[in-house]
Amino acid sequence: MRPNRLERGALNVGAKRSGEGNPTAVAFRIAGIYAAFAALWIVLSDKTALMMFPDAESLGHFQFAKGTLFVGVTAILLFFSMRTYAASAMSAEAELKKAEGEIIARLARAAEYRDDETGNHVLRVGRYCAAIAGALGMSDKRCEVLERAAWMHDLGKIGIPDSIMLKSGPLEPDERTLMQRHSKIGADLLAGGSTPVVRLAESVALTHHERWDGSGYPKGLAGEAIPIEGRICAVADVFDALTSARRYKAGWSLEDSVAEIRAQSGRQFDPMVVEAFLSVLPMIEAIRGELHDADDAFKGRYAA
Ligand SMILES: [Fe+2]
Ligand SMILES: [Fe+2]
Incomplete structure (x- = not known):
């Protein structure tokens, strides 16, 4: 005020x-x-x-x-x-950096809260992104910025009605179209940021559902026209969605999830990013174990 x-x-x-x-x-x-x-x-x-x-x-x-x-x-x-x-x-x-991290994480959690009660999805996706970015040779600083930016990849879900977010069955085509608006809504919410994290978060929110073959949304970008951070977040986000249980599905096994990521190399995902993901699989498994949905990692990490 x-x-x-x-x-x-x-x-x-x-x-x-x-x-x-x-x-x-x-x-x-x-x-x-x-x-x-x-x-x-x-x-x-x-x-x-x-x-x-x-x-x-x-x-x-x-x-x-x-x-x-x-x-x-x-x-x-x-x-x-x-x-x-x-x-x-x-x-x-x-102190400022810590405060920024906490505010960003809590904002991201608000968006995830309705379909992921523990909020650990955003933390896992952030850590997976940092691990993949590290395997691609990005600096520690760039990995850290990407980790925080990735926390906000689904921020636009704040603008999606409960009737869609809470639906237990598959979405109808018009509901899916509405759901897909979350990437644009998120980018609009983050537009014009003054810090590297928020500026990157805008790009990641907008592009994490673009596909390497150009069949993604919202713009149908293909190949390297998709920012590398968006390509990384796409792999991290889908892997976490596959391995996690939701109210409408059971979680896939690690083997099946990895096989699906591998199968989508060159189609949904950048082959270079898939290679990097596979090269850090032990690290990805460790992160998955550490930030398990049963634990509220948010409380431990960000409670004041
Ligand atoms: Fe998304
Ligand atoms: Fe997500």
């Missing part, structure tokens, strides 16, 4: 008093204190030196020692203040 005028005024006063949120004011205050102490040191130490060392040679030695001491003390103070600054900047960034 937008703060009212009184609250905005209080926030501004608080910020002005503490100098927080204004780096120039903070830096100016530190530089001012430093300049005052330095000037005081120069004046007082020079006067003391002139009184204590009347001859030029001993005065020269004293001035050298004084200068060296000043540089040493300044360097130590600078070291500690920079270390404090860097530590607080790094912990603020880590």
Whole structure:
């Protein structure tokens, strides 16, 4: 909710008093204190030196020692203040990243909640995507961004009516058309994001149902016209859907699910991505065991 005028005024006063949120004011205050102490040191130490060392040679030695001491003390103070600054900047960034991750994960869970009560589907798909991306040689950073982005692949299900989401039998053609709108709805919800995760999430949400042979939706893109992250998420999402039990179907065995992914190589899926998936199958199995539907991994990972 937008703060009212009184609250905005209080926030501004608080910020002005503490100098927080204004780096120039903070830096100016530190530089001012430093300049005052330095000037005081120069004046007082020079006067003391002139009184204590009347001859030029001993005065020269004293001035050298004084200068060296000043540089040493300044360097130590600078070291500690920079270390404090860097530590607080790094912990603020880590906090922000954690908060972003939690908000994204909970948002993704809201979309999955109606057809997957534990919400572990989105976590598994994210981890599978990261494992496959790693096998394709993507950097750790890129894998991490993809994992988070993949959590939101079905965000658009928020906009699908309960009559379709909760239906236990197979969908009629018009219901299926409506269900397919979730990829476009999700991309619209995520459009215009300012962080790499949200920008990638928009692309993954839009393209995770495109098929390598061009028979997917919403645009019927084919081959490398589909972003690589969408091609990865397609494999991860289908594998998890096959192996998981739903209210309308039992889960397939690992062998049958892998055989289906292999059979769809070059048709539904990019063969290169299928190869990468098969190369990390032991890791995929471990993730599947770790994030089993019986456990509410969300509680363990994201509860405040
Ligand atoms: Fe989907
Ligand atoms: Fe999904």
